[in-house]
Amino acid sequence: xxxxxLSVPIVKCIMVLFCPVTVPLAWCLDKVLGEELxxxxxxxxxxxxxxxxxxxxxxxxxxxxxxxxALTYKNIKVREVMxxxxxxxxxxxxxxxxxxxxxxxxxxxxxxxxxxxxxKVSIPQILVWGRFVQAAYTKSLFFLFEPNDRTTLLDFCxxxx
Numbered sequence: 001x002x003x004x005x006l007s008v009p010i011v012k013c014i015m016v017l018f019c020p021v022t023v024p025l026a027w028c029l030d031k032v033l034g035e036e037l038x039x040x041x042x043x044x045x046x047x048x049x050x051x052x053x054x055x056x057x058x059x060x061x062x063x064x065x066x067x068x069x070a071l072t073y074k075n076i077k078v079r080e081v082m083x084x085x086x087x088x089x090x091x092x093x094x095x096x097x098x099x100x101x102x103x104x105x106x107x108x109x110x111x112x113x114x115x116x117x118x119x120k121v122s123i124p125q126i127l128v129w130g131r132f133v134q135a136a137y138t139k140s141l142f143f144l145f146e147p148n149d150r151t152t153l154l155d156f157c158x159x160x161x
Contacts, residue, residue: 050064090113092115092116093115093116094152094154096152097152
């Protein structure tokens, strides 16, 4: 690092000495060769480049998948990626937070769980961080869970607001 800082004056002197040669040479090259064009890629080309990066182990497969998804999200219809209500893991607000309920939540593998009141088509919120919010993670629920307390989901969530 000290060597680099000591060489700065020498490099500046060389730049000043060669400036009368390099500036006209650069100007001539720009006129003869033209301006450098930026490289642009289509979504399909970018996707292919991401695949090559994954094959070369230069990029993680999950990261490439996320980037590919970002490139193609405009072309995807909601109905293609949504989960039908009948296949969705949901909990009723009157369900008691017992070991059995917590086990079901854990085994479901989902980070966000819709909570319904009357029917499965009336979902007021999504259970996350142990409260009713628009989005949250159920793993937080495990840290707030009290095994001896047989509280309902509704009571538990309302007490955390």
